Amino acid sequence: MAGELQQTAQAIGDAYVYVASKLTPTFVSDVVKTLIGSFVGAGLAFYFALRKDDRNTVRDHKAAGNMATLTLAQLANDFLQARTYLVEYQNYFDSLQPHSPLWMKVKALHFTFADVKFDLPSLVFLLEHEDGAAVIEKLITAQMKCHDFFKQLEAHREANWELQVKLSDSDIDPSKGAPIEQLNKVGGFALVAKVESFVGGINDHLQHTEPALRAAAVAMPALMVRIFGDKGTIKVELPTHDELLKKLEIKFPEPIDATRPHR
Numbered sequence: 001m002a003g004e005l006q007q008t009a010q011a012i013g014d015a016y017v018y019v020a021s022k023l024t025p026t027f028v029s030d031v032v033k034t035l036i037g038s039f040v041g042a043g044l045a046f047y048f049a050l051r052k053d054d055r056n057t058v059r060d061h062k063a064a065g066n067m068a069t070l071t072l073a074q075l076a077n078d079f080l081q082a083r084t085y086l087v088e089y090q091n092y093f094d095s096l097q098p099h100s101p102l103w104m105k106v107k108a109l110h111f112t113f114a115d116v117k118f119d120l121p122s123l124v125f126l127l128e129h130e131d132g133a134a135v136i137e138k139l140i141t142a143q144m145k146c147h148d149f150f151k152q153l154e155a156h157r158e159a160n161w162e163l164q165v166k167l168s169d170s171d172i173d174p175s176k177g178a179p180i181e182q183l184n185k186v187g188g189f190a191l192v193a194k195v196e197s198f199v200g201g202i203n204d205h206l207q208h209t210e211p212a213l214r215a216a217a218v219a220m221p222a223l224m225v226r227i228f229g230d231k232g233t234i235k236v237e238l239p240t241h242d243e244l245l246k247k248l249e250i251k252f253p254e255p256i257d258a259t260r261p262h263r
Helices: 003-022 025-096 120-128 132-169 180-187 189-228 241-248
Strands: none
Touching: 003 025, 003 120, 003 180, 025 120, 025 189, 025 241, 132 180, 132 189
16 A cells, blocks of 8 residues: 555656646746736726725715705805895884884794705714814804795794784884884784794894804815815805895885874
């Protein structure tokens, strides 16, 4: 048995030597080059595919961030225009009728606003960066405040119209003067309280929503610049009250003091 194994091993060794003697150096070199070329080619293809995916991801993230900035600008534009009108009306009304009831100090306003929202899932990438979570929180706060403001305006307009109908049915014209007690009595406690609650909500927005919008308008573009650089990054500069006042050219007819003694 040992002799047979030795003969078999010898035969395999002789065959190996014979095959090796027939292989030229160039053949071995060509095989190695082919193998290396295949690995390098596959590696480069994989690398460039990753780079392309990275570029596409960066492009998509930048586009999503810029769209969020534009959405914020639209929300702010609608709110600030409505706010300018309401504040100017209150200032003008108070200067002539300082003792008028609260429900008369907010004008029923029909305002068509852009009902836009942030695409929050597309902004998840911001969470990978410092201050990203804080910026997203600012965007959400600005959006919630703006949407609630315009819902309050709509509800106030409907309730105010109901109150005006009651005054009209009772042949009382506030523009011709009437005691506050009489105006409130005709309107009814529940309806007057309802209108005043909406006025209170609107006034709260007039004071606190603009700072929230301006904070988001500063934070979002700043973070985008830190992530993607200045080139191609959208910034937003919100107008001041005076700038909007000049642009909108708001004018009101002089109201008559509704609280003067009725004659």
